[in-house]
Amino acid sequence: MSVDPYMRGRMTERKSYVPPFELGKPLDGACISKVVESKNNQFAVGDYVLGMNGWREYWISDGSSNSGVTKIDPNLGPIQFFLGIFGMPGLTAYVGLLKIGQLKEGETVLVSAASGAVGSVVCQIAKAKGCYVIGSAGSKEKVSWLINDAGIDYAFNYKEFKDDISTELGKVYQSDGIDLYFDNVGGKHLEAALDHMKTFGRIILCGMISQYNATSPTPGPANIFLAITKRLKLQGFIVRDYYDMLNQFHADMTKWVNEGKIKWKETVFEGLENAPKAFIALFNGENFGKTLVKIGPD
Amino acid sequence: MSVDPYMRGRMTERKSYVPPFELGKPLDGACISKVVESKNNQFAVGDYVLGMNGWREYWISDGSSNSGVTKIDPNLGPIQFFLGIFGMPGLTAYVGLLKIGQLKEGETVLVSAASGAVGSVVCQIAKAKGCYVIGSAGSKEKVSWLINDAGIDYAFNYKEFKDDISTELGKVYQSDGIDLYFDNVGGKHLEAALDHMKTFGRIILCGMISQYNATSPTPGPANIFLAITKRLKLQGFIVRDYYDMLNQFHADMTKWVNEGKIKWKETVFEGLENAPKAFIALFNGENFGKTLVKIGPD
Numbered sequence: 001m002s003v004d005p006y007m008r009g010r011m012t013e014r015k016s017y018v019p020p021f022e023l024g025k026p027l028d029g030a031c032i033s034k035v036v037e038s039k040n041n042q043f044a045v046g047d048y049v050l051g052m053n054g055w056r057e058y059w060i061s062d063g064s065s066n067s068g069v070t071k072i073d074p075n076l077g078p079i080q081f082f083l084g085i086f087g088m089p090g091l092t093a094y095v096g097l098l099k100i101g102q103l104k105e106g107e108t109v110l111v112s113a114a115s116g117a118v119g120s121v122v123c124q125i126a127k128a129k130g131c132y133v134i135g136s137a138g139s140k141e142k143v144s145w146l147i148n149d150a151g152i153d154y155a156f157n158y159k160e161f162k163d164d165i166s167t168e169l170g171k172v173y174q175s176d177g178i179d180l181y182f183d184n185v186g187g188k189h190l191e192a193a194l195d196h197m198k199t200f201g202r203i204i205l206c207g208m209i210s211q212y213n214a215t216s217p218t219p220g221p222a223n224i225f226l227a228i229t230k231r232l233k234l235q236g237f238i239v240r241d242y243y244d245m246l247n248q249f250h251a252d253m254t255k256w257v258n259e260g261k262i263k264w265k266e267t268v269f270e271g272l273e274n275a276p277k278a279f280i281a282l283f284n285g286e287n288f289g290k291t292l293v294k295i296g297p298d
Numbered sequence: 299m300s301v302d303p304y305m306r307g308r309m310t311e312r313k314s315y316v317p318p319f320e321l322g323k324p325l326d327g328a329c330i331s332k333v334v335e336s337k338n339n340q341f342a343v344g345d346y347v348l349g350m351n352g353w354r355e356y357w358i359s360d361g362s363s364n365s366g367v368t369k370i371d372p373n374l375g376p377i378q379f380f381l382g383i384f385g386m387p388g389l390t391a392y393v394g395l396l397k398i399g400q401l402k403e404g405e406t407v408l409v410s411a412a413s414g415a416v417g418s419v420v421c422q423i424a425k426a427k428g429c430y431v432i433g434s435a436g437s438k439e440k441v442s443w444l445i446n447d448a449g450i451d452y453a454f455n456y457k458e459f460k461d462d463i464s465t466e467l468g469k470v471y472q473s474d475g476i477d478l479y480f481d482n483v484g485g486k487h488l489e490a491a492l493d494h495m496k497t498f499g500r501i502i503l504c505g506m507i508s509q510y511n512a513t514s515p516t517p518g519p520a521n522i523f524l525a526i527t528k529r530l531k532l533q534g535f536i537v538r539d540y541y542d543m544l545n546q547f548h549a550d551m552t553k554w555v556n557e558g559k560i561k562w563k564e565t566v567f568e569g570l571e572n573a574p575k576a577f578i579a580l581f582n583g584e585n586f587g588k589t590l591v592k593i594g595p596d
Contacts, residue, residue: 009527016527017497186523199315208523220518225484225506228534229307229314236526 001031001054001293002083003279004117008212017238027055030088032072032079038063048072050082055275057295076254084117084290085264086253092239093121093182094249096204097129100237101180105130108173110193113184113209114155115142117290120265122182123152128261134172136165136189138285145288149263158189166192177201185210191221197230205236213283265289299329299352299591300381301577302415306510315536325353328386330370330377336361346370348380353573355593374552382415382588383562384551390537391419391480392547394502395427398535399478403428406471408491411482411507412453413440415588418563420480421450426559432470434463434487436583443586447561456487464490475499483508489519495528503534511581563587 007029010021021027031054035047040063043049051069053059061067072082084090096118097103109126113119114135123146126133133152137143138159146155154172161168169192177198183190186208193203211218227234256262267287269278272295281287305327308319319325329352333345338361341347349367351357359365370380382388394416395401407424411417412433421444424431431450435441436457444453452470459466467490475496481488484506491501509516525532554560565585567576570593579585 190522191518205522205526208526211523217520220489220520220522222515222518224488224503224518224522225509226534227532228503228506228536231534231536231539233534234525234532236524236529236531238526238529241529 001275001295002029002087003275003282003291003293004029004088005207005209005212005282007279008283017240028052029054030083032082033059043069043071048074048079050087054293055272057272077257080266080268080290080292081264083292084266085121085257085262086250088239089117089290090121090253091242091246091249092118092206093125094253095239095242095245096182096206096237097122097125097180099242099245100235101182101202101204103129103131103180106132107179108132108134108175108177108198110134110136110169110173110178110181110196111152111184112136112158112182112189112193113207114146114152115150115265115288116184118206119182119184120146120150120289121262123150124262125256126180127151128256132173134169134178136185139288142288145265149265151263163188165189166195169193169196180204182206183208187211187218191223194221194223194226194232197226197232199230201230201232203232203234205234209283267291269293271295299573299593300327300386301573301580301589301591302327302386303505303507303510303580305577306581315538326350327352328381330380331357341367341369346372346377348385352591353570355570375555378564378566378588378590379562381590382564383419383555383560384548386537387415387588388419388551389540389544389547390416390504391423392550393537393540393543394480394504394535395420395423395478397540397543398533399480399500399502401427401429401478404430405477406430406432406473406475406496408432408434408467408471408476408479408494409450409482410434410456410480410487410491411505412444412450413448413563413586414482416504417480417482418444418448418587419560421448422560423554424478425449426554430471432467432476434483440586443563447563449561461486463487464493467491467494478502480504481506485509485516489521492519492521492524492530495524495530497528499528499530501530501532503532507581565589567591569593 013020035043043063049069050072061069063069109131111119111122114123115137123133123135135146135152135155136158143155143157146152158165177196181193181203183205184207187210266289275293278291278293311318333341341361347367348370359367361367407429409417409420412421413435421431421433433444433450433453434456441453441455444450456463475494479491479501481503482505485508564587573591576589576591
């Protein structure tokens with residue numbers, strides 16, 4: 001099963017694009033499962049399916065078209081890829097960068113949470129598109145992976161710069177600034193990016209993980225006025241509005257994976273009892289790449 | 299001559315879309331002037347011209363194509379209209395609403411600094427386009443003018459609500475929120491608007507007058523995360539990037555003015571010696587509509 005930052009929002013009682021989790025009921029979320037019994041001739045025992053019934057060991061579905069259950073092809077890669085590069089995080093990166101961000105070859109791209117499930121794919125799609133890519137991550141190991149494995153141009157450990165990410169950022173980009181900032185973090189990262197955006201730059205608002213556990217209001221970027229003087233566009237998006245791009249995404253991503261252009265990192269926790277630990281790790285930065293929980297036998 | 303909020307930015311030494319004013323030199327800005335002497339046969343004595351040589355009584359130009367001096371037609375309306383509804387503020391409203399904001403008929407529109415030079419035109423173009431228009435302004439008189447003269451649907455005096463503009467706003471819009479927010483103010487207004495935007499709403503970042511005199515960093519919107527969950531687009535713009543729309547703008551604006559759809563309010567200060575007072579009035583909210591300074595005889 002997948003653990004994802006967006007689940008944190010579902011732990012607050014409020015109107016949003018997904019309903020909150022309900023007290024006394026199991027959590028849910030994306031998972032890959034193996035069919036162990038079937039009365040639906042579209043699904044045979046042994047088939048692998050993608051469903052929204054994570055956070056449990058077994059589940060029942062009628063497999064109808066609106067059940068959200070779809071068969072996956074285990075020959076395309078390890079089955080958990082459908083929770084990652086072939087799944088929601090991969091599509092998020094693809095839609096954000098290409099559809100919302102309208103990425104152009106040769107641009108300078110900044111990515112925060114760059115070694116995460118979404119960020120790492122953003123970095124590598126941007127590299128595949130011939131861009132200069134700068135990534136921010138939270139440890140030396142992540143920075144090293146981004147440069148040596150993901151092959152981006154520059155990466156830094158933001159924890160070394162505390163409140164002054166902006167000064168660090170000012171030293172590293174090419175030419176006169178950043179064309180596209182893919183924001184997974186918000187807060188000080190968004191503020192630093194605003195300082196260094198080029199005129200007519202685009203900021204893709206995908207996530208703001210720095211704020212999800214805040215217990216009091218967190219100040220927004222003090223320099224938001226730069227969005228006017230630099231004529232910036234800031235745009236938020238939710239991946240599920242773009243499921244019509246799934247086929248195009250699968251075609252491109254399969255090609256990039258086959259060409260060796262996409263490296264992938266996972267942190268796997270074992271057992272449902274460790275799912276809360278896995279989830280909390282997302283916010284502590286203890287995860288690396290896609291965070292997964294393996295439940296039951298292979 | 300015109301006094302405009304953007305001039306405040308030119309009083310800070312920093313890189314921006316217009317160079318800062320220089321110490322020991324006159325300020326400058328848009329003005330309408332009468333030709334008193336001419337050696338250029340394109341300009342006759344008595345002609346009226348639009349130039350960028352405000353903050354002085356007389357000025358000299360060769361009138362060449364890159365001098366920024368253009369003849370205006372005094373038959374189209376009072377000459378100062380070319381500093382207002384037919385000039386930069388009018389074009390700003392037009393570009394922001396129609397080009398950047400892609401305004402659609404019947405939408406719910408929120409405008410801050412709604413009785414100002416830009417805001418009042420925004421309100422009335424939106425009304426001409428069949429929208430439901432809500433305006434925020436800083437006095438009872440302005441609110442009354444917005445409803446009774448400009449004919450918008452709802453207006454409120456934000457000073458009555460201090461830090462809780464959001465609650466007031468929650469009471470006044472139609473259906474499920476605001477489609478388009480035209481921001482001239484920033485700060486608490488932007489935060490309140492974010493609270494009440496519809497999914498896929500657009501925020502046009504035109505000005506942030508609440509922050510121009512700040513002596514320390516002003517916190518940005520604490521609820522900027524709503525831009526993600528509501529899939530909002532926030533876009534800054536500078537009118538001079540859109541001078542190619544000037545002809546289309548003049549055609550539409552002349553039509554609207556002739557149809558009586560655009561009401562106009564001015565605050566005129568007399569004499570160059572009162573220009574600083576006029577400028578400061580912009581930030582105190584003592585102005586009403588377009589702020590002008592009349593220098594010399596008619």
